[in-house]
Amino acid sequence: MELFTHLWAGLQNLLGIKPVLVVAAGVVVGILGGAMPGVSPSMAVAILLPFTFGMSPTMGMVMLCAIYLASNYGGSITAVMINTPGTPSAVVTAFDGYPLAKNGRPGYGLGVSLVASVWGGFVGIIILILFSAPLAKVALKFWPAEYFSLALMGLSTVSSMAGKRWVESLIAVLLGLLLNTIGLDHVNGVNRFTFDILNLFDGFSFVPALIGLFALSEVFQNVEENDYSAYKTVTDKVSVWPSVREYLSLKWSILRSGVLGTLIGIFPGAGGTIASFIAYDVEKRLSKHPEQFGQGALEGVAAAEASNSSSVGGALVPLLTLGIPGSASTAVLIGALMIHELRPGPELFTKHPDLVYTLFSSLFMANVVLYLLGTWGSRLWIKVTQVPKTVLYPMIFAFSIVGSFAVRASVFDVGVCLGFGIVGWMLKKYHYPLSPIVLGLVLGALIETNLQMTLVMGGPALLFTRPLSATLLAITAVLLVWPVIVELREK
C-alpha cells in the first residue's frame, strides 16, 4: 500500500506540461539517438547529460532515463528497415526484423518491435518497482565489508560474462580501477599520482571520461573506416501493421523475454545485448517452428526487443538500490546522480524517495509516450539514418566538447575527454571492451572507501567472518576462476 502511495505521489510530480515535455523530449532524443547507427544508448545519455545541469535532479534523471529507455527501441528501427542495428542490443532484432521488411512486411517488424519494447519495458519497470524497495531496505543493513564484496562481485561478473575475451575484460576492469586511484585518497586525503597537476587532485572527472570512451572512441573508429555515406531507405514500405490478435499471440514470448531481460539486466556488464541473444535463443528452443527463426519469425523480433527493453529496468535495480551500475548507460546515470550531489544506493530511498518514485512513474509514462511516438513517427524516425555522417560525426565532437566542458567549466576536462577517446579507440581496435573500464572508474571509489572502512573497523578478517561478505567473496572467486577452467577444458 505504501508503495502505491509513493508511486501516486511520484506520478503527481509528473502531472503538468513541463514534466510531460521533459519525458517526451527524452523519448524523442532517445529514439533518434538509437536510430542513428553509431550512436549507442550510453553515448546518447552521456552526450545529453550536460543539458540536464540546469534542471532539478529529479527532472534531469527523468529525462536521462527516458533517453535510455527509448534509445533501446530506436535501435530496432534501423535494424528492421535497413539491416543496420542502431544499437548493439538491436543486432538480434535484425535477425528476423529485416527478413520481414525484405518480404514486404516492414510494418510487422516495426509494429512487433514497438509493442514488444513497450510491454517488455513495463515488465522491467514492474520488477524494478517490486524488488528495488525491499532490496534497498536489506542493503541499508549492509556493513562496509558487504559493500566491498558486492562491488567486487559486480566487477567479476564482467570478466566471467565476456566469454573468450575474459582476459581483455579483466584487464579493462583493472585499468579502470587503477585510473580511479589517481587523485586524493578517498580516506586518508593523500595525493596519489597527481604529478603536481592541480586538475588531477580530484581524479578524472567521470563525465568527460565516459563521453570520451563511449562517444569519441566510436567516432574515431568510424573516421578510420572512412565510410561517410548515408543509408538509403525507402520509407513508403511501412505499410500494414499486425492485428491485435497477432500481437496477442506473442504475449507469452514477450512476458518470458521481459522477465529474462530484467534478470539479466541486473547483472553488471550483461546488459541488453546479452539479454536479447539469450531471450532469442530461449524462444527459438521453445518454438514449435524453430526453422522460421531467421526468416522473419515474429517471436524472434518480440523476444529480442522485449528483453533488451526490460533490461533497462533490470539495470536500474542495482543502480538505485546498491549504487552499482548494471550497464554502461547506468554508469553514466551514476555520474549524473553524483553531479546533482545525490549518492546512488539505498540512501536514495530514505533520503530522496520523491526522486526514486517520480523516476519509477516517469518510466511508465515514458513507455506510453514511446508507444504513441513510435506508432506515429515510424516514417519520420527512419529518416534519421539519412543524416550524412560527414555532418553527424563533427556534431558528436561538438556535443562531446560542450558536455565535457560544462561539468566543471574546465578545459582540462575537454582534454581528458579527447584523451579517453583516443585510448578507447585503440583499445577497441584490439578487442578490449570499454564498459568494464567505466565500471572500474565508477566503482573504484565505492570499493576503496568500503575496504578502508572495513580495515579500520576490524581488519581484513571482517571480510571473511561476516557471512554475507564471505559468501559474496566466494562467488567472486568462482566467477573469476570459471573462465579459466572453461579455457583450460577447451584446450
Place this chain on the structure above:
Amino acid sequence: MEELASSLNNIKGLAAIVGAGAALLVLALCVFAACGKKDRLGSLAMAFVMMEVAGAFLFLTQGIEVNEFMESSPRLMPQLWGIPLLLVAILQLIRVWRAPLVKAPRHGRLDKVFIVFVVVCAAIMSFKTLGFFVSTGAMLAVLMLVLGERRFVLIAGMSAGWMLFTWLVFNKLLLLGLPVGTLFAR
C-alpha cells in the same frame, strides 16, 4: 626506491616515465619482430603497454606518503589493482604470443584520425582566445571539410546554427556561461 618514486611525482617525472615507457615499448617491439611475431605486433604491444602501466603505478606507489598512525594505507588500492593488472597483462602477452592465429585489426585511414585529432586539439587550445562558440563553430566546419563534405551552404549553416544553439541553450537557458574568449571579451 621511495625517494626516486616521490621525486618523479611532478610534470618532469611524468614526461620521464612516458619517455622511458615509449623507449621500452619500441625495444620490446623490436624483440617481438625479431622473434617472428610481426603478424601480432599490435596485440603484443597492447599487452606490453598494460604491463608498463601496471609497473609504473606500482613503482610510483612506493613514493606515496604513509601515515603510520592510520589503520588504512593510501598505497593499498594501487597495489591491490596494480599487481593483478601486471599478472593478467603478462598472461595476455603469453596468450597472444602462443596463439596459433591472431586476427590483426584492419588499419584504415589513420591519417584522417590524426587530422581530426589535431583539429579538435586546436579547437580546445583556442578556447581562451577565440572562445567556446567560435572555436567549436570553426572546428565543426573544418571537420566537415576533412570528412569530405563539400556543400558549403550546409557547412556554414551548421556552424552558425551550432554557435547560436549552444549560446542560447548554455548561456541563456542553462546559465552555464561558456567562455566567449579574450579576443571578443569587452
